[in-house]
Amino acid sequence: MTKPIAVLGAGLAGLTAAAELKRRGLPAVVFEAGRSVGGMAASFKDAEGFSYDYGAHFISNRLARALGAEGICRTVRHYGEAVHLGGRSRSHPFGLMAEPRFLAGALRSRIAPRARGPAANAEDWMRRSYGDAMAEEVAMPLVEAWSGAPARDLSSSIGEKFAHGVLKSLYLSAAAKVTRRAVCNGYTRTMPEGAGVYHVYPEGGLARLLEPTLRSLDGALRLESPVERILVDRGRVVAVRSAGAEIPVSAVVSTAPVHVLPRLVEGSDALKPMAAFRYRPMIFVNLRFSGRAILPDTMVWVPDRSQLSFRLTEAPISMPWLAPEGKTLVTFDIGCEVGDERWTMGDEELAKRCLDQLCALYGEELRGRYLGAGGTIRTPISYPVYLNAYETERKRFALSTGVEGLYSVGRNGEFAHILMEDVFWRTIRRMQDVERYVAGPGAPGAVVDGSMSAFRLDGASLSQPA
Known part of the structure; x- marks a missing residue:
């Protein structure tokens, strides 16, 4: 094969795809629009020694090992979540289930289900899964x-995002106490979770996870080289256009948000429905404080629609090295829309309102420990929104892009509620399909479009890079 495979984007999914293609003996070129690699797997440190992550804080030891970065990672000893409701915080999930109304509602939903057949929407799914009280007071406001x-406009498929059942969660929580490690609980659906799969964090920040992968690519990366068009002829990818030049390719692996793909593809309308897909914009505000344990645990969910932030995270509770000794950092997640009041609000005002919320939840004395804002991050594309209006198209896209030789990977590229480990293993698996496609229709097991073949959720059939 003389024509390379074009990979769009140099984040975790794009670099993993290129490295796996190379391992399989297939030439790949990574086109990255920006000046650096990593995508959302990025961190930065300020002059005072506080570290900030742009993407996920938590990585499993299994993912670090697969990426060849286990040697630079520290073990995370503790991780926990709480829900602030009715003026106090309760541990999640067992503190919530100690509330009689939540427990009774959950039991009723199991013993006497309200309806048979699939749930009509996310609200219906939550009421069936948690009972009315938990759905109305916790699950629906947060979602x-x-x-x-x-919630009534969202697909019931949103339930795929949520954690294990009670028994599995109980087992993993007990394993964390016994092993004194932050055992992963609900961080992957592609691979099994157990006592030996726990959270770690790379020395020097998230981007260091990708250094071994980047080194393996040996010059196959083009920075500041956005792909302007994916050229399709008679339903098949034939070339990409970058910097005005047309480059013949045998296939394209895209990590671009799916609603961008219709604008990139030239010569086919197969992806036109994707233009309607929505991603939730988010604002992340970081505040610095003296002392530690501002929050009752690492993450606190706030299902109060009147509050600015629905999730607060104090990462130094789990990873003390992210803040100078005797200090801490609290991150506020704020949902918004591009151009609305929250999106356009100044950083100082956002920090003030976040501090007001924190003091209202945990006491006015926190103002005396406040050390100032640590920066605000705005991202117009954060989480995929599973609207019922395009659920049929979403499921169709999950099986195939509709264009031969075009594959879409990563959280944005798959339009899926998946975290870093799922992104990695699903991308590895998808490259098997790419290999079969470029081998031609006569090759054993060849795939004739951009579809994703079935794979076992226990991970037994997934390959791991050398």
Whole structure:
């Protein structure tokens, strides 16, 4: 094969795809629009020694090992979540289930289900899964703040995002106490979770996870080289256009948000429905404080629609090295829409309102420990929004892009509620399909379009890079 495979984007999914293609003996070129690699797997440190992550804080030891970065990672000893409700915080999930109304509602939903057949929407799914009280007071307010849409307008498929059942969660929580490690609980659906899969964090920040992968690519990366068009002829990818030049390719692996793909593809309308897909914009505000344990645990969910932020995270509770000794950092997640009041609000005002919320939840004395804002991050594309209006198209896209030789990977590229480890393993698996496609229709097991073949969720059939 003389024509390379074009990979769009140099984040975790794009670099993983290129490295796996190379391992399989297939030439790949990574086109990255920006000046650096990593995408959302990025961190920065300020002059005072506070570290900030742009993407996920938590990585499993299994993912670090697969990326060849286990040697630079520290073990995370503790991780926990709480829900602030009715003026006090309760541990999640077991502190919530100690509330009689939540427990009774959950039991009723199991013993006497209200309806048979699939749930009509996310609200219906939550009421069936948690009972009315938990759905109305906790689940629905959080999902609506996170997605920006009423639960009744969201697909029941949103349930795929949520954690394990009670028994599995109980086992993983017990394993964490016994092993004194932050055992992963609900961080992957592609691979099994157990006592030996726990959270770690790379020395020097998230981007260091990708250094071994980047080194393996040996010059296959083009920075500041956005792909302007994906050229399709008779339903098949034939070339990409970058910097005005047309480059013949045998296939394209895209990590671009799916609603961007219709604008990139030239010569086919197969992806036109994707233009309607929505991502939730988010604002992340970081505040610095003296002392530690501002929050009752690492992450606190706030299902109060009147509050600015629906999720507060104090990462130094789990990873003390992210803040100078005797100090801490609290991150506020704020759902918004591009151009609305929250999006256009100044950084100082956002910091003030976040501090007001924190003091209202945990006491006015926190103002005396406040050390100032640590920076605000705005991202117009954060979480995929599973609207019922395009659920049929979303499921169709999950099976195939509709264009031969075009594959879409990564959280934005798959339009899926998946975290870093799922992104990695699903991308590895998808490259098997790419290999079969470029081998031609006569090759054993060849795939004739951009579809994703089935794979076992226990991970037994997934390959791991050398």
